[in-house]
Amino acid sequence: MAATIRDVAKAAGVGVGTVSRVLNNSPFVSQPTRERVLAAMAALDYQPSPTARRLALGRTHTIGVITPFFTRPAFVGRLNGILAELTATNYDLVLFSINTPEQRDACFQNVSKFKSVDGMIIIALGVQDADATVIKHWNVPTVLLDSHHPDLPSIAIDDTGGGRLATEHLIALGHRKIAFIGDTFDSPFGFISSQRRYLGYRQALETAGFRYRPAYQRLGDHGRYVAHQLALELLELHDPPTAIFAASDTQALGVLEAAHARRLRVPEDLSVIGYDDIEIAEYLDLTTIHQPMYSSGQQAATLLFELLSGNPPEETHILLPVEVVQRGTAAPPRTAHG
Amino acid sequence: MAATIRDVAKAAGVGVGTVSRVLNNSPFVSQPTRERVLAAMAALDYQPSPTARRLALGRTHTIGVITPFFTRPAFVGRLNGILAELTATNYDLVLFSINTPEQRDACFQNVSKFKSVDGMIIIALGVQDADATVIKHWNVPTVLLDSHHPDLPSIAIDDTGGGRLATEHLIALGHRKIAFIGDTFDSPFGFISSQRRYLGYRQALETAGFRYRPAYQRLGDHGRYVAHQLALELLELHDPPTAIFAASDTQALGVLEAAHARRLRVPEDLSVIGYDDIEIAEYLDLTTIHQPMYSSGQQAATLLFELLSGNPPEETHILLPVEVVQRGTAAPPRTAHG
DNA sequence: AACAGAACTGGAACCGGTTCCATCCACGTT
DNA sequence: AACGTGGATGGAACCGGTTCCAGTTCTGTT
Incomplete structure (x- = not known):
């Protein structure tokens, strides 16, 4: 059985209060007493119980x-x-x-x-x-x-601002046909970052005076494979986009895969911008939105x-x-x- | 102040033991009593303290x-x-x-x-x-x-087996000049997996009867950048390896980068095998050792x-x-x- | 010598649960 | 009517710390 504070007190010939004071480095313990208590602790291999401490303090740390x-x-x-x-x-x-x-x-x-x-x-x-x-x-x-x-x-x-930033970047590069790939809006987990990035995308397009093209928006469950499929859909359109904004880097990877599968060169044939700046983005030379x-x-x-x-x-x-x-x-x- | 089990007991007109029994779904509580206790709990907005429970049970769950x-x-x-x-x-x-x-x-x-x-x-x-x-x-x-x-x-x-497996795979493909890139052996954290993979590499080479080439082994701190540098060193050798086994996928990425920087095609000019099978490995079509x-x-x-x-x-x-x-x-x- | 005040100390009470023992009660037996 | 049995219950003791109050000892003043 593990030693308790009372065992230590008894062994050191002091009260439990004093042992507690030693434990907590209280200045109100004389040097000889402190040493006696420490010796008793060492002798008994005493280890204070964090649980008891939590109960007494009312804080769990x-x-x-x-x-x-x-x-x-x-x-x-x-x-x-x-x-x-x-x-x-x-x-x-x-x-x-x-x-x-x-x-x-x-x-x-x-x-x-x-x-x-x-x-x-x-x-x-x-x-x-x-x-x-x-x-x-x-x-x-x-x-x-x-x-x-x-x-x-x-x-x-600032997801909305980030969505705007990404879209504005593509617009500044000269793109007019900019598609968006993101998570479905009715996430059962209540994620809304993708939705807000989409909002920024819409805002940027509107500010630039581009017309609204519903076909350029594809939503699906988060993940590379789904994004891959969605990107293929976009690329098969009669008038395909020249740039795709993916609401996450993971999804951007799916877009890159789809471009590769369609033998499209990036960025010559298709520009891709992601979001998150995950570690691998740098390796893949993926243009993206860095979030801290x-x-x-x-x-x-x-x-x-x-x-x-x-x-x-x-x-x-x-x-x-x-x-x-x-x-x-x-x-x-x-x-x-x- | 939050209600305690004693408050509930008083409010329900029962003893604390009974409240505890209700809390723990003990069968030894009559239905009317149980309902009375539950009502008191609801009325007082009682929430049992996990900390007190831990202290009493001696288990932290x-x-x-x-x-x-x-x-x-x-x-x-x-x-x-x-x-x-x-x-x-x-x-x-x-x-x-x-x-x-x-x-x-x-x-x-x-x-x-x-x-x-x-x-x-x-x-x-x-x-x-x-x-x-x-x-x-x-x-x-x-x-x-x-x-x-x-x-x-x-x-x-089985890191040693994995290292052997990776190396044997390269040997089976016909490689004779196989290099290894891994972590330094004196990791301050005591990581030894890289070391064991190296051991497997050496075993496989020995079994195949290849001579030992110290120049083909490069160790450095874990990470893509370091691995990139080490791979460049290997590729600049007078008689460079035709294949590189990296002790982790992260390091394999650095090798791929180095190959790219040297305008070497993978796998035509250089074969690369990694280790871990991290998520991105599949995307990059990286041959690797899958560990569960x-x-x-x-x-x-x-x-x-x-x-x-x-x-x-x-x-x-x-x-x-x-x-x-x-x-x-x-x-x-x-x-x-x- | 008397005394205030500070330093140090012991230990009861407390934190909020669980557990176990003693007790009580209802019911079925003989 | 006496008695055994088992379900239901109350509450003290316990888990192992902290805290605070009261008491003792030690200093320094006047």
Whole structure:
């Protein structure tokens, strides 16, 4: 049986309070006493119980992260940023992974998830009003990362602006026939980033005064294969686009594959722009929109700690900017005039 | 202030034991009493404290995972397998990420890491005898994933066999001049998989009766850029290799880049084989060694649960096989005879 | 010498659950 | 009517820390 604080107290001939003080480096312990206690701890191979400590303190020294599809590069990157921030503070991180719509729906209802952490970060999951109510009810500081709700602090990325940026980049290159490939809008997980990128795409087209072409928009489940198929559909159109904006790099890969399958050269015959700037994008020389994944994770963690510390910042809805990373898959169309 | 079990007991006019029985679905509660307790819980918005439960039960219902460089695809894949297994059992997962050699060294010493979980899975980190002693001393069931030590249960992957397999594949294609690019052997994290793959490479060459060419082995820190440089060195040799075996797909990407930079066609001028079969390998048509990342994670979790349940399996040192995935980057050399 | 105040210490009470023992009650037997 | 049995229940003790109050000892003043 493991030694407890009382065993140590008895062995050292002191009270439990004193042992606790030694454990917590309280200055109100005389040097001889401290040494006696430390010796007793060593002799008994005493290891304090984190669980008992948590109960007594009422704090778990742990933060939770809820993430869907934990393997997607965008989520891994964000989580990595959170982790970096956490290890600096010595907090533990408990990871909840959501892989099915059922898990998503059950997720916020599960109290013990929230009650076993001091704070929570929710990545990407769409949050409805009802969800926000439940979350606030748990009374656990929670920040949304890459998601948004008026009642909850959030670190979001300017998806609409990014969609606009990507489209404007293609327009600036001289493209007039620009297609969009993205996730379906009715994601059971409530992801809306693809939808917002689409919105930016539409805005840019409208500002440029281009007419609306429904055929140039293809939506499907997230993934390379689906995007591949959607791109093939676009390329088989009577009047195919000269450029495709994919709502994620993963989907852009599918587009590149489709172009390859159709023997189209990129960027000569088809320009492609992705979104995310995942690690492999640089290798593939993929023009894309860089979003600060690591940094957004860090900022989410920082914001959460500010909330935990009791002095929350003025602004709790942060929108991070994105930028175009010009690489080799986007160029002026061959038929461009001037 | 949140309601406690005693508040509920008072409100329902029962004893705390009865409330606890209701919480735990004990059959020894009469229906009317149960309803009264449930009503009181609802009225008080009672939420049981997981922390108190843990202290009383002496179990945390949590397992820990220590992983280095959490963003590397091989580790993410394994972690994902673990997660899948855990969500099925309702255990929580706390994630410890190791990014510096200092963290690695401090890692096993930190009791509270171990004392706050029921079981631990350690990914990839090399475990010395001294480490194993410390780990066993914590008395927390621990399984090594993609690592090995005689005193600890492990799920390992047959790296030596994989290295042999990769090399034999190149030999079978007719290659005689086969180079190796891998991680430095003195990894501060104790990674040894690259080293074992190298061992397999050497074994295969020896079995085939090829002479040992030190110049064909290049080691460096893990990563695409370094591998790129090492590959350039190889290609600049007086008598360059016709095939390169990279100890990981990430490094294989660097090799492909180098080949591209040297205007060498793959596989016509240079064959490349990687290792891991990360997601992007298929996209790049990279011939590689498939190792079951997801499944290895699942098996590690399964093994850990068997240990936790008290009836450990006979064999606690499991070695998973790997296989060649033939794709487009490995082909017979142009100068091959027959 | 008297005393205030600071430094140090012991230990009861508390955090919020679980568990186990003693008790009570209803019911069926003989 | 006496008694055995088992389901239902209350509550003290426990898990292993922290905290706070009260008490003791040690200093430094006047």
